[in-house]
Amino acid sequence: MKIPSSVKSTFAALMMLGASLGVSLGASLMTGSALAQTPLRIGAINPYSGPLALYGDELARGYQIAIDERNAAGGVLGRKIELVRGDATNPQQGIAAVDQLATREKVEIFVGTYVSAIANAGSDAAQRHDKLWWDTNALAVELTERKLPNFVRAGPYAVNFADVGVRAIAEMIAPALGKQPRDVTVWIEHEDSIYGKSIVDAQKADFEKRGIKVLGTGAHNFRAADLTDVVLRAKRANPDVWVQVGYVIDGNLMLRTAREQGYKPPAMLWVGTGDTFETLDALGADYLEGLHVVSYPRPDISEKYAGGGSTYLANYRKTYNREPIAPQSFAAYAGMKILLDAVQAAGGTEPAKVRAAAAAMDKPFGSYPAGFGVKFDDKFQNTRAFPTVIQWQSGKQVTVFPVAARNAGITLKNVPRKQ
Amino acid sequence: MSAVLHVLVVGILLGGIYALVSIGLNLIFGVIRVVNFAHGELVMLGMYGVFLAYSQLGLEPYLGAVLVVPALFLFGLIVQRLIIEPLQSESMMQMFATFALLTILQNVVLAITRGEGYSVPTKMGALGLELGDIRITATRLIILVAVTLIAVLLHFFLHRTLTGKSIRAVTQDRQAARLMGINVERTFMVTFGIGAALAGLAGALMAPIYTLSPGIGGNFILAAFAVVVLGGLGSVAGAYFGGMIVGIVEAFAGYYIDPELKQAIWFLIFLAVLVVRPTGLFGQVGAEEIGFREQS
Numbered sequence: 001m002k003i004p005s006s007v008k009s010t011f012a013a014l015m016m017l018g019a020s021l022g023v024s025l026g027a028s029l030m031t032g033s034a035l036a037q038t039p040l041r042i043g044a045i046n047p048y049s050g051p052l053a054l055y056g057d058e059l060a061r062g063y064q065i066a067i068d069e070r071n072a073a074g075g076v077l078g079r080k081i082e083l084v085r086g087d088a089t090n091p092q093q094g095i096a097a098v099d100q101l102a103t104r105e106k107v108e109i110f111v112g113t114y115v116s117a118i119a120n121a122g123s124d125a126a127q128r129h130d131k132l133w134w135d136t137n138a139l140a141v142e143l144t145e146r147k148l149p150n151f152v153r154a155g156p157y158a159v160n161f162a163d164v165g166v167r168a169i170a171e172m173i174a175p176a177l178g179k180q181p182r183d184v185t186v187w188i189e190h191e192d193s194i195y196g197k198s199i200v201d202a203q204k205a206d207f208e209k210r211g212i213k214v215l216g217t218g219a220h221n222f223r224a225a226d227l228t229d230v231v232l233r234a235k236r237a238n239p240d241v242w243v244q245v246g247y248v249i250d251g252n253l254m255l256r257t258a259r260e261q262g263y264k265p266p267a268m269l270w271v272g273t274g275d276t277f278e279t280l281d282a283l284g285a286d287y288l289e290g291l292h293v294v295s296y297p298r299p300d301i302s303e304k305y306a307g308g309g310s311t312y313l314a315n316y317r318k319t320y321n322r323e324p325i326a327p328q329s330f331a332a333y334a335g336m337k338i339l340l341d342a343v344q345a346a347g348g349t350e351p352a353k354v355r356a357a358a359a360a361m362d363k364p365f366g367s368y369p370a371g372f373g374v375k376f377d378d379k380f381q382n383t384r385a386f387p388t389v390i391q392w393q394s395g396k397q398v399t400v401f402p403v404a405a406r407n408a409g410i411t412l413k414n415v416p417r418k419q
Numbered sequence: 420m421s422a423v424l425h426v427l428v429v430g431i432l433l434g435g436i437y438a439l440v441s442i443g444l445n446l447i448f449g450v451i452r453v454v455n456f457a458h459g460e461l462v463m464l465g466m467y468g469v470f471l472a473y474s475q476l477g478l479e480p481y482l483g484a485v486l487v488v489p490a491l492f493l494f495g496l497i498v499q500r501l502i503i504e505p506l507q508s509e510s511m512m513q514m515f516a517t518f519a520l521l522t523i524l525q526n527v528v529l530a531i532t533r534g535e536g537y538s539v540p541t542k543m544g545a546l547g548l549e550l551g552d553i554r555i556t557a558t559r560l561i562i563l564v565a566v567t568l569i570a571v572l573l574h575f576f577l578h579r580t581l582t583g584k585s586i587r588a589v590t591q592d593r594q595a596a597r598l599m600g601i602n603v604e605r606t607f608m609v610t611f612g613i614g615a616a617l618a619g620l621a622g623a624l625m626a627p628i629y630t631l632s633p634g635i636g637g638n639f640i641l642a643a644f645a646v647v648v649l650g651g652l653g654s655v656a657g658a659y660f661g662g663m664i665v666g667i668v669e670a671f672a673g674y675y676i677d678p679e680l681k682q683a684i685w686f687l688i689f690l691a692v693l694v695v696r697p698t699g700l701f702g703q704v705g706a707e708e709i710g711f712r713e714q715s
Binding site: 051278 | 425526533669679
């Protein structure tokens with residue numbers, strides 16, 4: 001039987017179509033399988049060299065512990081997770097690190113950093129590569145104000161640090177001083193970069209709302225060789241609470257100078273730094289007794305308030321054979337856990353998908369380590385992540401605020417200040 | 420009135436710190452004509468040196484200085500011989516070389532310490548004088564006494580000893596000094612060594628006051644350069660009194676005006692002095708030029 005040529009050509013066309021469908025299906029199956037075997041690479045942009053490296057390394061340790069835990073439980077989307085470090089000591093290096101990691105290292109998501117200026121430039125560069133920037137530790141208000149379509153901040157920011165400090169003064173320190181909040185006076189001292197100013201601006205607004213009188217505000221360069229003038233100005237104002245926002249070096253110098261000048265305000269509240277061994281080494285346990293510090297939650301936080309602290313601490317000690325250097329890594333650990341849950345829920349790593357999944361998350365306070373919950377606002381700022389307040393007690397950092405975060409039997413010490 | 424006196428005392432004590440950092444820098448700047456950007460890092464090495472002596476040998480920082488100062492003197496000799504001297508006819512290259520040295524020293528210390536802030540405790544920290552409201556701590560008083568002694572001793576060294584006289588001769592005119600038989604290169608090495616040793620001493624004495632970090636030298640260097648130019652190139656008295664002026668102005672401006680503006684205020688005075696008296700308050704007229712004669 002002779003087959004008509006039109007049927008022949010139709011058959012040939014169907015064969016070709018079938019073959020091509022088979023090839024593409026096979027390719028698709030191979031791609032899916034290969035993808036499952038390809039690790040999900042997350043780029044951690046931080047300063048790992050230069051004077052800011054100490055806390056950059058510390059953040060990466062927090063990320064790594066969260067990733068190790070997740071990998072042990074099977075990874076995310078059936079893929080193992082790898083952390084790739086991108087060193088950035090300034091915004092320009094932040095851009096270069098993102099470019100390099102996105103193109104050469106095939107990084108799919110970026111996380112970072114505790115330096116707001118680097119987060120600003122790095123997230124912008126990540127947007128150009130259509131990659132998500134998931135921030136865990138940068139504080140500047142402006143980062144979320146930009147409404148960048150690839151930006152999410154899972155940790156607390158400057159306004160939270162200001163709010164928690166002011167609340168601690170009104171709800172905890174004022175009663176300890178035997179005063180109503182409206183009768184409490186404060187003096188605010190801050191380092192003069194955007195970091196200090198943004199927190200202090202928010203603090204001033206909060207103090208005004210609560211009727212707490214701000215006697216004055218001082219600003220200093222954190223690299224100043226001498227801060228005696230700063231201390232004498234605060235001493236002259238004679239506030240109930242001396243508030244300071246700064247870095248480790250200027251904060252330590254200020255405390256040393258206050259001790260030298262015999263300045264003993266009834267209460268002191270440091271914001272951001274002053275809760276690490278560097279301050280303990282500089283001042284000693286006796287002088288630090290009673291100093292309050294607003295900072296990221298510490299692993300000693302009550303397990304009833306927020307679970308996960310003991311697991312983090314055990315894994316940190318096991319992995320790095322030392323105690324955590326700073327609480328920043330605990331927040332980074334919690335932030336990474338939220339990210340991995342969001343990616344799992346999104347079913348992919350595209351910024352729009354992960355942001356949609358993040359926006360749908362509604363986790364109460366304490367759902368994650370450090371006491372964090374998850375509920376993002378329309379600027380993709382997590383509204384359920386807050387810092388806590390520690391107080392130095394016998395050379396140890398003890399979480400004292402919110403009161404619910406305290407462990408049993410913890411009370412305030414040396415308020416009003418006696419020594 | 421007591422507040423004014425208090426701030427004056429604070430300013431003089433701060434002036435002692437600035438003078439101590441500046442004296443070595445002024446010597447190097449005035450004699451060798453090298454803008455030593457790494458001077459702050461030599462101070463930083465002095466700080467870490469006494470920290471090492473404390474942590475490894477249990478030495479008080481003031482005893483640690485006995486080890487640190489000779490070590491920095493030797494380091495200064497090596498830097499001059501291996502880095503500065505080969506670039507003698509290239510003053511710009513010398514400047515860049517000191518900048519490279521700054522970066523290397525900072526990064527080496529950073530790599531070793533990972534940026535952790537260290538402190539050097541001393542029993543002197545708890546001691547001091549109390550005159551009414553005015554408190555003078557032993558740590559700052561020691562610096563003031565030390566820099567005063569150093570200024571006096573350095574003055575006698577430069578005026579009474581043969582090496583000192585050769586340094587002054589090279590400061591005034593290195594070509595004429597060479598013609599008079601002075602070994603200019605050796606004089607430069609000794610001068611850089613002394614400058615580095617003084618930076619090391621400054622670091623050792625200041626270590627109990629500050630939290631040590633690899634970049635801490637940068638906290639003093641801007642003021643130190645201002646002191647050198649304000650006081651006069653190569654002048655010991657200039658560094659001493661220039662330091663005092665900057666310290667006192669900073670203390671008064673910080674207390675009575677605004678701590679944020681204090682640097683701007685002493686830089687205004689610095690500019691005014693430069694305009695009225697380019698050689699600085701204690702500098703020899705023309706000294707800022709004649710030291711370059713051999714190079715030009």
